[in-house]
Amino acid sequence: MSPAPERASPIPAPLTAPERAAAAVDGDEVVRLVREATGIPSVTPNEGPFAQWVLDTMNATGAFDDTGSAEFEPGRPNVWGSAGGESGRSLLLAGHMDTVATDDWSQHWQGTERADPFGAHVIDGEIWGRGVADQKAGICAIVEAVSAVRRAGFRPAGKVSALFVCDEESGQPGSGVSAGIRAAVQGHSGPVPSADFAIYTEPTTSAIYTAQMGFLIAEITYTGVSAYFGRPELGVDALRAGHSLLAKLWDCSDDLRESVPPHELLGEAFLLVTSVTAGGNIAVPGRFDLSLIRKLLPGEDLDDAAEQIRSIAAGVAKAEGVDCDVEFNAARDHPVGGTPDEVGAGHPGVRVLAGSIEAVTGEPARIDGAPYWSEKSFLRDLGIPSVYFAPGDISNCHTPFERLSIDELVTATRTLAHFIAEWCEITDP
Numbered sequence: 001m002s003p004a005p006e007r008a009s010p011i012p013a014p015l016t017a018p019e020r021a022a023a024a025v026d027g028d029e030v031v032r033l034v035r036e037a038t039g040i041p042s043v044t045p046n047e048g049p050f051a052q053w054v055l056d057t058m059n060a061t062g063a064f065d066d067t068g069s070a071e072f073e074p075g076r077p078n079v080w081g082s083a084g085g086e087s088g089r090s091l092l093l094a095g096h097m098d099t100v101a102t103d104d105w106s107q108h109w110q111g112t113e114r115a116d117p118f119g120a121h122v123i124d125g126e127i128w129g130r131g132v133a134d135q136k137a138g139i140c141a142i143v144e145a146v147s148a149v150r151r152a153g154f155r156p157a158g159k160v161s162a163l164f165v166c167d168e169e170s171g172q173p174g175s176g177v178s179a180g181i182r183a184a185v186q187g188h189s190g191p192v193p194s195a196d197f198a199i200y201t202e203p204t205t206s207a208i209y210t211a212q213m214g215f216l217i218a219e220i221t222y223t224g225v226s227a228y229f230g231r232p233e234l235g236v237d238a239l240r241a242g243h244s245l246l247a248k249l250w251d252c253s254d255d256l257r258e259s260v261p262p263h264e265l266l267g268e269a270f271l272l273v274t275s276v277t278a279g280g281n282i283a284v285p286g287r288f289d290l291s292l293i294r295k296l297l298p299g300e301d302l303d304d305a306a307e308q309i310r311s312i313a314a315g316v317a318k319a320e321g322v323d324c325d326v327e328f329n330a331a332r333d334h335p336v337g338g339t340p341d342e343v344g345a346g347h348p349g350v351r352v353l354a355g356s357i358e359a360v361t362g363e364p365a366r367i368d369g370a371p372y373w374s375e376k377s378f379l380r381d382l383g384i385p386s387v388y389f390a391p392g393d394i395s396n397c398h399t400p401f402e403r404l405s406i407d408e409l410v411t412a413t414r415t416l417a418h419f420i421a422e423w424c425e426i427t428d429p
Contacts, residue, residue, distance in 0.1 A: 017154060018421040022360055022414040024152040025144060030413050031127070031406055033057065033140040035120040038129040044098040045175040047166040048075045051097055054164055055079045058143055063150040064162070070190050072166070072183035079164040080190045083146055088158025088425040092195035092384060093142040093416070095202075096168035096180070096375070099131030100398050108400035126403040133392025133404045138201025139164055141390065141409065145416035149426065152417075158424035163193055168375055170330070178332045181375045185382055197349030197423065198384045199416075200376045203392030206412045207366035208353055210345055210387050211265045214296035215373050216306055216337030217330040219289070220245065220313050223323040226286030235284030241320035242278055242288035248312050249273055249292060263297045265369030266340075270295050271309075288322075298342040306336045333377045341377040343385045349423065350387060356419040361411060389416075 015023065042050035051069060058067045058081045067081035079097070105117035114121060117130035142162055149156060165180030183189035202209070222242055227235025253271040260269040271294045279285040294305050310326050317324035332338035343350060345367050354365035372394060376386035391412040392404050 017152075017426045018356065018359065018418040020152040021149045021154060021421040021426070022418040024148040025410065025414045025417050026148070026151075027410040030140055030144040030409060033144060034127060034132060034137050034404065034409060035122075037136040037140055038120040038127065038132045039118050041102075041118055042098050042131065043101050044167060044169045044172045045073075045076055047097045048077065051077045051079050051164070051166065054097060054139060054143075058162070061143060061147040061150075063147040068190055072180060072189040076166045076180070078166060078180050078184050078189040081162045082159055083150070084156030084159045084424055085427065086159060088156065089197070089423055090159045090161070090195040091420065091424055092161045092163060092193050092198035092379070092386075093146075094163040094165070094193070094198060094200045094375075094379070095135045095138045095142065095390075096166065097135075097139065097164050098166050098169045099134065100169050100171055102130050105130055105400045122406070123403075125406050127406065127409075128403045130402060133203045133402055134394070134397035135201055135203070135390065137392050137404050137409055138203070138390035141413040141416055142201060144413050145420055148413075148417040149420050152421075153428065154421060154426035155428070156420060156424035157427050159195075160420055160424055161193065161195060163190075165375070177330075178375055178378065181378045185378050193379065193382060193384065195384050197347075198376070198379050198386035199353070199389050200374060200379070200386055201390035202370065202372070202374045202388040203390050203394050203397060204368070204370070204388050205393050206357070206389070206391055206408055206415070207368045208350060208357070208387050208389050209368055209370040210350060211263065211298060211342040212340060212370040212373055212376065212388070213266050214298075214300065214302060214338055214340030215330070216294050216296070216302055216328055218292050218294070218306070218309050219327045219329060220292070220309075221325045222288040222317060222320075223325075224286050224288075224321070225284070226281070227284040229282050229284065232284050235286065236321050237284050238288040238322050239278040239285035241316060241322045242276060242290060244320060245288075245290065245313060245316045246273060246276070248316055252308070252312060260297060260300065263369065265367070266297055268295075269297050269300065294337075296340050298340040300340065302334045302336050302339060332373070332375075333381065338373040339377045341380050341386075343387055347385055349385060352423050353387070353389065353419050356415050356422055360415045360418055
């Protein structure tokens with residue numbers, strides 16, 4: 001009996017252009033870039049040296065057709081670049097270059113191998129450091145993804161633009177008010193962004209964040225009349241008024257949870273009192289200060305929310321006989337705060353990005369909402385639908401435990417390269 005003939009091994013299908021772009025990502029290079037970037041301090045408002053590094057790195061890749069930078073304030077430049085043609089869908093890849101401060105990090109890790117917040121140490125497959133996830137990983141992933149498309153032998157048929165801005169992070173006096181992206185969208189710092197779709201690389205654990213909350217921060221001051229404790233009838237107790245205000249604000253938050261339908265991705269609207277200060281002397285408290293933050297959902301209006309807070313504060317002040325001052329000091333894309341934003345999960349950009357995630361990871365894409373506010377609403381106002389997508393976990397950012405999985409970094413970078421080739425389409429150079 002003759003032996004059965006051996007079956008020929010199936011010939012593997014040739015890689016598609018997006019698959020070739022993803023495969024061209026150099027994992028070692030993107031890790032090197034992130035570690036080098038993390039090692040350059042860029043705490044708001046001192047972004048200048050890191051911005052220069054970003055520009056130099058983009059130029060060194062040879063993947064960008066043009067690059068540039070321009071200061072919107074002395075020593076604070078935005079950086080941009082572009083690659084590709086005009087015959088396909090266009091894409092904007094954006095991120096912020098500043099980080100929060102490092103006092104907490106240095107104190108927590110004092111005397112250990114992690115004491116340097118800019119050390120970018122690799123520990124158990126993770127890079128540790130201030131800003132490694134928020135957002136230096138996203139910036140470096142953009143640069144390497146664009147480079148990988150070119151390395152694979154392709155040129156995007158549609159234009160791919162990169163925009164890196166300063167001044168997103170809050171916490172430093174006199175800065176952190178989105179001055180960088182405001183200058184960019186107003187044309188005061190380089191070309192005005194334009195694209196059919198945008199990805200802003202806030203950390204999302206590589207999910208697609210299609211929605212973000214809105215917010216406002218209110219500072220309420222009641223001024224009464226201080227008086228010696230033995231003659232309280234001569235004073236006007238601002239702390240007593242503050243007690244009444246607290247009760248009204250907490251009632252307001254409860255009412256919001258009932259009157260504003262919860263959002264599928266963002267949860268409930270609410271109001272959170274974050275600090276109160278009053279008294280100190282053995283006397284009737286003559287001043288009461290309160291800070292609060294209000295979370296808004298898509299469809300809510302910041303002006304209406306601000307007026308509601310003013311009305312509550314003024315009503316209590318009148319009843320208690322104190323003077324009232326309400327200020328909103330966290331203006332972003334709106335005079336009193338930051339607006340909510342949402343792109344539908346059915347938007348073509350979201351669908352194609354989800355397809356790239358599945359193609360690279362073999363797993364379905366996760367669609368979620370941002371548990372933070374960032375700057376994609378500025379792009380919405382230019383008519384650019386935007387999502388957040390990048391490696392890293394926001395829950396450990398702004399803490400002494402900020403770190404980034406190397407595996408996630410490389411996979412997310414491959415996803416970006418795949419998406420560029422899929423969304424913008426490609427041509428041979």
